Amino acid sequence: MARANVKMVPVPSTSIIPERDLYKLPVLETRHLGIDFGGLTAVENFDITIGRTEISGLIGPNGAGKTTVFNLLTKVYKPTRGTILLNGQDTADMNAVQVNKAGIARTFQNIRLFSNLTVEDNVRIGLHNSVQCGMFSSVFRLPRHWKSEREAHERALELLSIFHMEDLANHEAGSLPYGAQRRLEIVRALATNPSLLLLDEPAAGMNPSETAELMENIRKIRDTFQIAILLIEHDMNLVMGICEGIAVLNYGRIIAKGTPDEIQNNPQVIEAYLGKQKEG
Numbered sequence: 525m526a527r528a529n530v531k532m533v534p535v536p537s538t539s540i541i542p543e544r545d546l547y548k549l550p551v552l553e554t555r556h557l558g559i560d561f562g563g564l565t566a567v568e569n570f571d572i573t574i575g576r577t578e579i580s581g582l583i584g585p586n587g588a589g590k591t592t593v594f595n596l597l598t599k600v601y602k603p604t605r606g607t608i609l610l611n612g613q614d615t616a617d618m619n620a621v622q623v624n625k626a627g628i629a630r631t632f633q634n635i636r637l638f639s640n641l642t643v644e645d646n647v648r649i650g651l652h653n654s655v656q657c658g659m660f661s662s663v664f665r666l667p668r669h670w671k672s673e674r675e676a677h678e679r680a681l682e683l684l685s686i687f688h689m690e691d692l693a694n695h696e697a698g699s700l701p702y703g704a705q706r707r708l709e710i711v712r713a714l715a716t717n718p719s720l721l722l723l724d725e726p727a728a729g730m731n732p733s734e735t736a737e738l739m740e741n742i743r744k745i746r747d748t749f750q751i752a753i754l755l756i757e758h759d760m761n762l763v764m765g766i767c768e769g770i771a772v773l774n775y776g777r778i779i780a781k782g783t784p785d786e787i788q789n790n791p792q793v794i795e796a797y798l799g800k801q802k803e804g
């Protein structure tokens with residue numbers, strides 16, 4: 525499988541980021557992030573830095589706290605401890621909608637679409653949250669209402685075309701095959717114009733050819749939009765094939781950070797996760 529040949533460099537918060545992102549503000553930095561649920565510490569001392577155009581992975585056994593990290597970043601949960609800097613801005617006082625507007629979009633481990641609405645309307649719900657700017661406002665010079673309708677329609681189709689789904693625009697979202705629903709969720713997240721896209725197990729339930737296509741599309745999204753992607757995934761072909769930096773979570777704590785090669789050869793990671801994955 526083709527590997528990205530990228531030089532990773534250390535940064536102060538014990539992370540590595542791609543060299544090309546070194547002199548740009550990191551899209552995300554977390555410091556000592558943690559959350560307790562009653563007596564259970566689900567995440568503790570979660571420190572990562574993600575470069576502006578990095579494809580980054582978060583892996584670890586079931587129940588390690590990976591989805592909880594996404595819920596902290598997106599303010600589904602309020603952190604018990606620690607700091608989240610999104611594009612250098614502390615998100616402590618932001619709610620879920622504000623964090624989305626400030627640049628984080630996500631997909632869910634279990635698909636969450638408006639299944640009775642059309643594919644296009646699902647994307648347009650995402651567009652509704654985005655800061656309206658860029659190409660389309662300058663391309664179309666039309667009366668205000670018509671202009672925004674037309675723009676939203678065109679933009680939705682353009683985003684759907686990433687996954688060659690524009691012909692499905694009028695289909696009911698719930699009627700799509702599973703893989704297409706997962707792709708639609710990614711399109712809807714992109715419609716909010718994020719600088720950081722969080723994907724929670726995007727390949728779950730996909731067959732190998734869909735997964736291979738997804739890998740290419742994740743790269744394409746990063747290249748086209750010049751955004752960062754943080755993905756949770758149990759499919760190690762996908763993780764090792766496209767992630768530039770990887771953090772491994774075990775019992776709520778990061779036990780390793782590194783390149784795919786470093787992670788695959790880390791005895792602690794093999795013991796806690798990778799070895800068990802192969803057995804399973």
Ligand SMILES: Nc1ncnc2c1ncn2[C@@H]1O[C@H](COP(=O)(O)OP(=O)(O)OP(=O)(O)O)[C@@H](O)[C@H]1O
Pocket residue numbers: 561564566584585586587588589590591592593633
């Ligand atoms: N709202 C909550 N209340 C109590 N405990 C919670 C809550 N959310 C998560 N947890 C607990 O936090 C831990 C981490 O769960 P999380 O869903 O983040 O794991 P995960 O790494 O995403 O696992 P998987 O790979 O199975 O998706 C688990 O022990 C879970 O039961």
Ligand SMILES: [Mg+2]
Pocket residue numbers: 590591592633
């Ligand atoms: Mg999870």
